[in-house]
Amino acid sequence: KAGVTQTPRYLIKTRGQQVTLSCSPISGHRSVSWYQQTPGQGLQFLFEYFSETQRNKGNFPGRFSGRQFSNSRSEMNVSTLELGDSALYLCASSLRWGGEETQYFGPGTRLLVL
Amino acid sequence: AQKVTQAQTEISVVEKEDVTLDCVYETRDTTYYLFWYKQPPSGELVFLIRRNSFDEQNEISGRYSWNFQKSTSSFNFTITASQVVDSAVYFCALRMIYNQGGKLIFGQGTELSVKP
Numbered sequence: 001k002a003g004v005t006q007t008p009r010y011l012i013k014t015r016g017q018q019v020t021l022s023c024s025p026i027s028g029h030r031s032v033s034w035y036q037q038t039p040g041q042g043l044q045f046l047f048e049y050f051s052e053t054q055r056n057k058g059n060f061p062g063r064f065s066g067r068q069f070s071n072s073r074s075e076m077n078v079s080t081l082e083l084g085d086s087a088l089y090l091c092a093s094s095l096r097w098g099g100e101e102t103q104y105f106g107p108g109t110r111l112l113v114l
Numbered sequence: 115a116q117k118v119t120q121a122q123t124e125i126s127v128v129e130k131e132d133v134t135l136d137c138v139y140e141t142r143d144t145t146y147y148l149f150w151y152k153q154p155p156s157g158e159l160v161f162l163i164r165r166n167s168f169d170e171q172n173e174i175s176g177r178y179s180w181n182f183q184k185s186t187s188s189f190n191f192t193i194t195a196s197q198v199v200d201s202a203v204y205f206c207a208l209r210m211i212y213n214q215g216g217k218l219i220f221g222q223g224t225e226l227s228v229k230p
Contacts, residue, residue, distance in 0.1 A: 033216050043205065043220040056215045088157055098215040100166075105151070105159035 002027065004093050004106030012112045018079040021109045025072050025093030031055075032074040033103060034066060037088040046089075049074055050097035078111075086113045116141040118208050120221035127196055128229050135191040135224045137206030148182065148189045149207040149218065159205065165189065167211075196228045 005024045013019050025032050033056075034046040045058040049068035066076040072093075078085055088108045094101035117140040127133045139148065150162040163173060165182050173180045177194045193200055203225045207218040 031216055033218075035218075042222045043218075045217045045219070048215050048217060050215070056217050058217070090157075090159060092159075092216070092218075094216055098211070100147075101216060102149075102161055102164050103216050103218065104161060107156060107158040110157070 004091055004104055006089075006091050006106040006109050008109060009107065010110050010112075012114065013081050014114050015081055015083060017081050018077060019081060019111060020075055020077045021089055021091075021111075023074045023076075023091030023093075023106060025074070025091075026104060029093035029095050029104075030072050031094045031097045031101065031103075032068055032072065033092045033094075034074070034076050035090045035092065036060075037090060037108070038084075038086070043090070046076065048097070055097055081113045083113050086111060116143075116146075116208055116210065116219050118206055118219055118221035120204075120206055120224050122224045123222070124225045124227070126227045126229065129198060130195050131228075132192060132194050133196050133226065133228075135193075135204050135206075135226065137189045137191065137221060139187050139189065139206070139208045141187075141208060141210070143210055143212070145211040147209045147211065149209065150180065150189075150191050151205045151207065153203040153205060153223070155202075162191075193226075196226075198228050198230055201226060201228045 031050040033048040048056040068074045090108045092103035092105045094103045119138045148165045151159040203223045206221045
């Protein structure tokens with residue numbers, strides 16, 4: 001069974017631009033979560049989607065948004081990029097929302113904002 | 115508020131040594147899950163174990179073992195006879211069972227370096 005896939009793997013943008021990252025969950029998984037990893041703040045929860053609905057949101061500004069499609073694939077968007085948005089963005093999927101589910105992570109997208 | 119603390123930022127050992135990674139968590143909830151993930155240089159977080167707050171039994175999987183003590187809010191991870199391939203950053207994480215879905219609260223991670 002294929003794992004979680006994320007595209008692109010690497011991305012370079014400049015301040016003020018916007019970016020869209022994509023995540024395809026493990027086949028059959030319906031819940032997708034996003035995390036930001038930086039050296040200073042560590043791993044922080046961005047948001048979580050299940051059945052195309054955002055179920056939970058972390059403490060990030062409105063520039064960070066996401067969505068989930070009917071096939072459970074998810075995208076996250078960051079508008080008006082800032083230097084501090086440079087990070088590894090990790091996506092995780094699980095069968096269902098919450099409960100006993102374990103989240104499995106993808107390889108991440110490394111975003112560099114210049 | 116919930117919090118996970120991994121006090122050891124970096125640990126360096128020589129191959130075949132045993133090493134324990136500490137994890138202390140804080141939560142007022144009585145029902146939660148605890149996790150350990152491994153992050154090799156490639157960046158992907160690899161799931162190692164999940165433990166329910168109701169189950170304080172220790173677990174062993176090959177060279178890996180986990181010690182969960184609710185009384186001290188600790189969930190420590192021991193690697194026996196470490197190998198170079200164990201070099202990675204290890205994260206301990208906490209998740210509430212009710213009302214917060216899959217949100218994981220991570221510790222800052224412990225970077226383990228195993229030298230030949």
